[in-house]
Amino acid sequence: MDSSQSSSGEINTSLIGRLSEKLKYKNDNFSSKISLTLDDVNILLNELQVYQLELEMQNDELKTSYLTLDRERAKFVGLFDLAPVGYFILDYLGVVEEANQNGIDLLNVARQTVRHQRFQSFISPQSWEDFYNFLHRMQYNDIKQTAEIKLKLAGDQIVYTRMEGRAISSIIVTDVKYYITVIDVTESRNAQQVLKETKERLEMTLKASATGTWTICAETSSVFLDPHSFNIMGIKSWAFNGTIAGLIALIHPDDQQQVNNQLLGAIHGVKDIDLEFRIITADDDFKYIAAKGHEINMQEESSYFAGILTDITERKRLEREAESLKNDQQKLILSATLTAQEKERNIISSALHDSVCQLLYGIKLNLESVERTNYLKGEFKNVNALLDQVIKETRQISYELTPTVLKDFGFVAGIKEMAQRTSTTHFHIDTYIDSTADFLGTDVQLYIFRMIQELINNCIKHAKATKAEIKVRLHRNQVFIRVADNGIGFNSCIEQAGHIGSGLSGIKNRVYLLNGQVKFYKSKQGMVVTITFENTAELSV
Structure with a gap:
């Protein structure tokens, strides 16, 4: 636009100059001559017409330039106002x-x-x-x-x-x-201010509640942990490479498989993540960590998992303490129950030995006196035989209720005396007892005696065995007990047998009080029961 206006101005100046020169020339000639010729006038008119045409063309160009300028101005004014x-x-x-x-x-x-x-x-x-x-x-x-x-x-x-x-x-x-x-x-x-305040509140909440945040992108196998998560897990940020494999490497070896399985399940369609695992800290200790998360779907059809993790080490410790306290209470109840049973057995045993047996002996002596006084021969033979049988069984029951030999002569003699009493022509018991067993605690000796007694009774009553073997061995503060027979074993599984009042529940209770383990298994020769526990001063009895 500016260039066209400049060229138009230059043309006008040129035309005006040319016309002025011609007019001056004509005027000079006119002043020197008296009159103009007809040719001079025609030439002058033609030149004037040419100048007029040129001026009209320049005027049209100026009008076009002004219209273009107005349109451009209107366009930019519109952009200016409507911006x-x-x-x-x-x-x-x-x-x-x-x-x-x-x-x-x-x-x-x-x-x-x-x-x-x-x-x-x-x-x-x-x-x-x-x-x-x-x-x-x-x-x-x-x-x-x-x-x-x-x-x-x-x-x-x-x-x-x-x-x-x-x-x-x-x-x-x-x-x-x-x-x-x-x-x-x-x-x-x-x-942004609301977001900032929300973030600050979230940071304060996470810090106060000892909670961290994490995200996992399944497509890239990348893991993001915020600073709270590193503090909670007790690891340095530079020790973590930001991948799922790197995260699993920080987890306790015993928990890596279940964490890996859950993460694989999440990648293949599971919407929620709920994990509890142990993490190995920088000082080679470990913490219990709970991680919960949920899948978040994006508009671009991509998704990732996000969630929180917390340190549950203290909670686990309290749970263990609660479980230990519960076990201690159960052991106290069992111990009290077994102690009460032993007291009742002592009372019944004393009553049978000191009262019932004495009365039976008295009856037998009176019958023998009547027999001698009246010169009776053979009339009380059967009665005396029955009385002898009753006295024998009463004494046997009294012994089983309270094995006095265990108190008087020690554990080894008590087991051997029980085996001798129980053995018959159809059922024989071999014993292999370490002499050091006599140095076990009194309550421990009684518990072992009752468990062996119950196992031998099962061999006689249920296993149809003809031979049994009792072994008690002490080695490096460990007590090993083994009772084996050549019988048919249990018709039902061990767990079911413990619930039918067969006496196995009593064995399990005593093993539980001794913090030990009991195992039942069949061998080629018959049934084998093993009991092991630590011989410490802190036995829960």
């Missing part, structure tokens, strides 16, 4: 020379109020320094400048804006104009 951001033109003092409609709406004032007013009047005092620095940077830099400025409008309304602009200098050096765009970022800033 999605506020647009302002300020002079070198910061006075508003021009503002678009979006900028006027942002300031919420009338157009005539905005123009010729210092833009600083709309800025919050807290941002004055930032705004002046913004103008200064624009004045002395050719590149676009940016600043975060807070506006204070009518009614104490606060608007947070992001301003971008640059300074344009005219031919006069002091005449600087600032072209500034103003974008309202109040909503995004408030959202």
Whole structure:
């Protein structure tokens, strides 16, 4: 547009100059001559017509240029007013020379109020320094400048804006104009503030509750742990390579398989993760960690797992203590029950031995006296035989209830005496007892005696055995007991046998009080029962 106007001006100057010269030439000739010829007049008219045509053409070009300029101006005015951001033109003092409609709406004032007013009047005092620095940077830099400025409008309304602009200098050096765009970022800033506050509250909550966050991306097999997670797990961030394999490597070897299985299940469709595992810390200790998570689906059809993890070491310790306390209580109840049983057995045994047996002996002596006095022969033979049988069985019951030999002569003699009493022509018992067994605690000896007694009774009553073997051995503070027979064993499984009152429950209870283990298994020769426990001073009896 500027080039066309320049060329038109040059053409006009040329034409005017040429015409002036010709007219001057003609005038000079006219003054030297008295009159013009007809040819001279025709030539002059033709030249004038040519000049007229050239002027009309130049006028048309000027009209076209002005129309184009108006269209371009209207286009840029529309862009200026309809721009999605506020647009302002300020002079070198910061006075508003021009503002678009979006900028006027942002300031919420009338157009005539905005123009010729210092833009600083709309800025919050807290941002004055930032705004002046913004103008200064624009004045002395050719590149676009940016600043975060807070506006204070009518009614104490606060608007947070992001301003971008640059300074344009005219031919006069002091005449600087600032072209500034103003974008309202109040909503995004408030959202960022809410997000920041939420994040701070979450950080405080995670820190107070000793909870960390994690994410797992199945596609890349990557794992993210926040700083709280590293603190909770007791590991250094540089010791973790950020992969699923690296995470599993930090887990206790006994727990790696179940963690790996759950993670594989999550990758192949399981929506939730719920794990408890032990982690090996930097000081070669371990912690119990609980991790819970859920699958999060993204719009791009990708997904990842996110969740929290907590240190449950203390909870596990309390659970173990509670379980130990529960076991101790159960052991106290069992111990009290067995002690009460032994007391009742002692009472019954004493009653049988000191009362019933004595009465039976008295009856037998009286019958023998009657028999001698009346010279009776054979009439009381059967009665005496029955009385002998009753006395024998009563004494046997009394012994089984309270093995006095165990108290009087020790454990080894007690077991051997029991084997001798129980052996018959159809059932033989061999014993192999370490002599050091006599140094076991009194209660421990009684428990072992009762368990062996019950096992031998089972051999006689249920196993249909003809031979049994009892071994008691002490080795390196361990007590080993083995009772074997050549019978048919149990018809039902061991667990069921323990619930039918066969006496096995009593054996298990005593083994439980001794913190030991009992095993039942069949061999080629018959049934074998082994009992092992530590011979310590802290036996729960």
